[in-house]
Amino acid sequence: MNTVQVDLTGRTALVTGAGSGIGRATALRLGRSGARVIALDLNEEPVREVVAATGGEAVVADLSDLDALDALHLRADIVVNCAGIQHVRPIEEVEPEKFSLILRIMLEAPFRIIRGCLPGMYDKGWGRIVNISSVHGLRASEFKSAYVAAKHGLEGLSKVAALEGAPHGVTSNCVNPGYVRTPLVDQQIADQARAHGVSESEVLEKVLLSSAALKRLVEPDEVAEMVLFLCSPPAASITGASMVMDGGWTAH
Numbered sequence: 001m002n003t004v005q006v007d008l009t010g011r012t013a014l015v016t017g018a019g020s021g022i023g024r025a026t027a028l029r030l031g032r033s034g035a036r037v038i039a040l041d042l043n044e045e046p047v048r049e050v051v052a053a054t055g056g057e058a059v060v061a062d063l064s065d066l067d068a069l070d071a072l073h074l075r076a077d078i079v080v081n082c083a084g085i086q087h088v089r090p091i092e093e094v095e096p097e098k099f100s101l102i103l104r105i106m107l108e109a110p111f112r113i114i115r116g117c118l119p120g121m122y123d124k125g126w127g128r129i130v131n132i133s134s135v136h137g138l139r140a141s142e143f144k145s146a147y148v149a150a151k152h153g154l155e156g157l158s159k160v161a162a163l164e165g166a167p168h169g170v171t172s173n174c175v176n177p178g179y180v181r182t183p184l185v186d187q188q189i190a191d192q193a194r195a196h197g198v199s200e201s202e203v204l205e206k207v208l209l210s211s212a213a214l215k216r217l218v219e220p221d222e223v224a225e226m227v228l229f230l231c232s233p234p235a236a237s238i239t240g241a242s243m244v245m246d247g248g249w250t251a252h
C-alpha cells in the first residue's frame with residue numbers, strides 16, 4: 001500500500017518503537033519516501049533489520065531511562081513518537097512503579113525527544129512531530145489507567161508543541177488508531193480469550209471491536225500512510241489535531 005506520494009529526500013526521521021508493529025511500518029514507509037531513518041527501539045535485532053531495508057541508523061535505547069535518552073542527543077526533522085507498552089489491571093492493583101514506567105516511556109520520553117529536536121527544526125523553519133496516540137488519548141477504557149493517562153498527556157503535549165511550533169514551520173499532531181494488528185494486540189487477544197474462555201475471533205468481535213462500527217483491525221501500513229500524509233505539503237495546515245482512525249469507535 002503506497003498511496004501517499006511524498007519526497008522526503010534530505011529529511012531525517014526519528015521513529016521510536018521502530019522494531020515492531022506501527023513503528024516498524026512507519027520507519028519502513030518513511031525510508032521508502034526518501035527520508036534518512038533513525039530507528040530507535042529497545043530490541044536490537046528487529047531495529048537492525050529495519051535499517052538494513054531503509055538505510056540510516058539503528059539506535060538501541062530504553063526510553064524509560066530519560067537521562068540516557070538525553071545523552072544520545074537525537075536530532076531529526078521528523079519525529080514519530082511511537083514506542084509504547086500496555087498494562088491491563090484495575091487501578092488498585094497497578095504497581096506505582098509500573099504506572100511511572102508507562103508515563104516515562106509514553107509521555108516523558110516524547111517530551112525529551114521533542115524538546116531536543118525543536119531547536120533544530122526552528123533553525124530550518126520546518127519540522128513534523130507525529131505522536132502515535134490512540135483512541136485511548138480521547139476515550140477511557142477500564143483497567144488501562146496508566147496507558148489512558150499517558151495517551152491523554154501526549155495529546156496535551158502535542159497540542160502545546162503545535163502552538164509553539166507554528167511560527168517556526170513546525171506542525172505537531174496525534175494519530176489515534178483503534179485496535180491495530182500488531183504484536184501488542186495479538187497478545188491482548190490471546191490473554192482475553194484465555195481469561196474469558198472464548199475463541200480469539202469472539203474476543204476480537206465482542207470485546208476489542210465492540211465499540212467500533214468497522215469490525216476489523218486497522219493495519220499498521222494504514223497508520224504509516226497517515227504519518228506520511230502528515231509530513232506531506234497538503235498537510236501543512238494540519239496541526240494540533242488528532243487524526244482518528246478508529247473504525248467509528250468515537251462516532252458514538
Ligand SMILES: NC(=O)c1ccc[n+]([C@@H]2O[C@H](COP(=O)([O-])OP(=O)(O)OC[C@H]3O[C@@H](n4cnc5c(N)ncnc54)[C@H](O)[C@@H]3O)[C@@H](O)[C@H]2O)c1
Nearest residue numbers: 017019020021022042062063082083084134179180182184
Ligand atoms: N496496536 C494497537 O492496537 C494500537 C492502537 C492504538 C495505539 N497504539 C500505539 O501505537 C504504538 C505502537 O504500538 P504497537 O501496537 O506497534 O506495539 P508493538 O508492541 O508492536 O511495538 C512497540 C515497540 O516499542 C518498543 N518499546 C517498548 N518499550 C520501549 C522502551 N522502553 N524503549 C524503547 N522501545 C520500546 C518495543 O520494543 C516494540 O518494538 C504504541 O504507542 C501504542 O500505544 C497501538
